[in-house]
Amino acid sequence: MTTPAPITLADLARIAAFAELPTATLQWLADHGERRTFAPNEVVLQPGDEAEFMVALLRGSLQFYLMRNGNREPAFRIEAGQISGVLPYSRLRIIQAQGVAVGETETFLLHRNLFPELEQVSPELVQHLVGLMSDRARQEARIQERDDKLRALGKLSAGLAHELNNPAAAIMRATENLATLLQAKPALLLEFVRHCPSPEVLQALAGLATGPVAAVPPTQSALARADAEDELADWLETQGIPDGYQLAGGLLDAGLTLSQLEPVVADLPEPARPAALNWLEGQLTTRRLVLDVQEAGSRITTLVANVKTYSHMDRGSNFAPLDVHDGLESTLNIMSYCLREEKISVVRDYAPTLPPVRGQVSSLNQVWTNLLDNAIDALPPGGEITVRTRQEGDFVRVFIIDNGPGIPPEVLPRIMEPFYTTKPAGEGTGLGLDIALRIVEQHGGRLEVQSVPGRTEFGVWLPVIGRN
Structure with a gap:
């Protein structure tokens, strides 16, 4: 990193979000921000770093990578004139991706502690930056949903190959x-x-x-x-x-x-x-x-039917009447290899009968997958997961309960916040539970969590068909 030159108003005017700002606002940004210059391939941001700065790119590019299982996977790139990093009202606290300079790169940095003062100087700019943050959050959520589905497909493929x-x-x-x-x-x-x-x-x-x-x-x-x-x-x-x-x-x-x-x-x-x-x-x-051949063929047919139900291949994307037990069973069957590999037992405590709910099979199966994945991650080998269903008034309730160490009290209130994760940097995006929450809310329900050492319970409420 070389010695930075002072920020000029011409520099800031090259940033798309700053292009039409009054001179007084640009001057305030120049007075309170700083320039940093990076050599080609120099690491600018590292997973696990504290998220302190809004980053505007004056020159060059930043390529971001996610670290998964020790491998560096390309995530996204920002070019000159674009903004990344922390934005006003952002909940991002820890950097999740590695940012690497592509060519000679110059950045403008503004510390997040200055955001309240910026809101007084230029509420219009803050509003615009919040809009950028919302767009970015939606994009990252879409990417996360896609990646979750791809990872689920990878697990499905590995487990299915083993089961078949x-x-x-x-x-x-x-x-x-x-x-x-x-x-x-x-x-x-x-x-x-x-x-x-x-x-x-x-x-x-x-x-x-x-x-x-x-x-x-x-x-x-x-x-x-x-x-x-x-x-x-x-x-x-x-x-x-x-x-x-x-x-x-x-x-x-x-x-x-x-x-x-x-x-x-x-x-x-x-x-x-x-x-x-x-x-x-x-x-x-x-x-x-x-008889052995018939039994083996029946097992293959059942596996294919589970995949069909899990992936929702035979229906459109519209909401339709659903049996919650069918979705839970197909998800558990798809994840059976992972459960056996971790020596985790599953207790099914199903209500004898449940009314149908209206929903999307693939979306709700993603909820069950995310909740079961979290439980598996939390449990040591030999742990136990209980899947319980009940009807309570006009709602069907689904409980995913594990006997793991529990969620610390200081973490519990934030566990469903987007981008909040307790996993090591690079191993979790903090969007899994946020995605599950949004899907449940789209179905007119709610997602709750309670946790003490030895028992963590995620409860999903789904309205039954015909509820007023």
């Missing part, structure tokens, strides 16, 4: 086993019928093969299961099957017992018994694998 991998892998394993079993079936059937069993015996065996098959093996203790498997394997070996253990597990998993098998097999010609039992076990295992 399990049922997809189950389908692959099942189809590989099915291919092996189906290839062996014709030879076993030929070997079986070669011994000309009677139609009655065939019917009895077919009855075992087509009876109910449990999707999950019958529940037994480990000791009882081992005893049953030993007994059945020994009996299978007496029927001419060299290694009875190869079939015993599959027959037991299908729910068959020795008492069911013995009378049917006793009527079979002895040479046909190995082929018949192998065919029976293969038939039952095939049916169980088909």
Whole structure:
């Protein structure tokens, strides 16, 4: 940083917001502000710095970057003639982005302590600067909403890939086993019928093969299961099957017992018994694998339906009657991978019935996502989140409760202020709760928070349809 030259009225006139100001106002700005000059690539503002100055660019550019997960991401740029930094009535206290000079850069700085005096000197300029601040806040809110959606999409993609991998892998394993079993079936059937069993015996065996098959093996203790498997394997070996253990597990998993098998097999010609039992076990295992494929396919269908509900893909952007539980469930399912990764348990305490509310699915799901994200961030591994719903008069209430350390009393009154964050610089913009609050208010509701150590509760009020 070089030694600054005095500010001139011509310098200030190059700032768009100052261009039509009276000479007396420009002179006051020149007398109370200061010039600073920066070399190319010099850091002008650093995340975590106290936000003290209004910054007007006399020459050059300032590129701002957000620091996320140790990476520097471009955010926005201001050019010569534009204003950034703190503006009158701004709540910004801590710099959130890194500002870097692009080329030789000169700035005009005015300390925020001088804003009350500036309002006396030029209320018109202060009003104009407040308008700029409002425009900037709206722009930053839009950017934050976009970034939140992109981050949610990133989490959704990672979680969805993980969730889809399990049922997809189950389908692959099942189809590989099915291919092996189906290839062996014709030879076993030929070997079986070669011994000309009677139609009655065939019917009895077919009855075992087509009876109910449990999707999950019958529940037994480990000791009882081992005893049953030993007994059945020994009996299978007496029927001419060299290694009875190869079939015993599959027959037991299908729910068959020795008492069911013995009378049917006793009527079979002895040479046909190995082929018949192998065919029976293969038939039952095939049916169980088909159930596995159906269950895995159903899981994939459910995941796709959750994504569809979460992202609101099948509806327009208009308000419509909504079931709050559907939105909560789709959001929890989408976030299930993140919850499991952090070993966080979820307790659902839902009202048995709730009237519909009128709203936008995607917007309300963003509220649930923001509140659950905050709870996850606040909790150590092994924490607990309770999602509770109740009807209170003409409102549906949704509570997101965590048993984390709580919000400090000095922070609680400001927790929903825009740009206020307790996270380290670069890790949070302070707009998540502000966005959630605005969405809830757009739905005619309100968002409240209560917190003590061991319990933080965010409560959302949403009016039911038909409320006057």
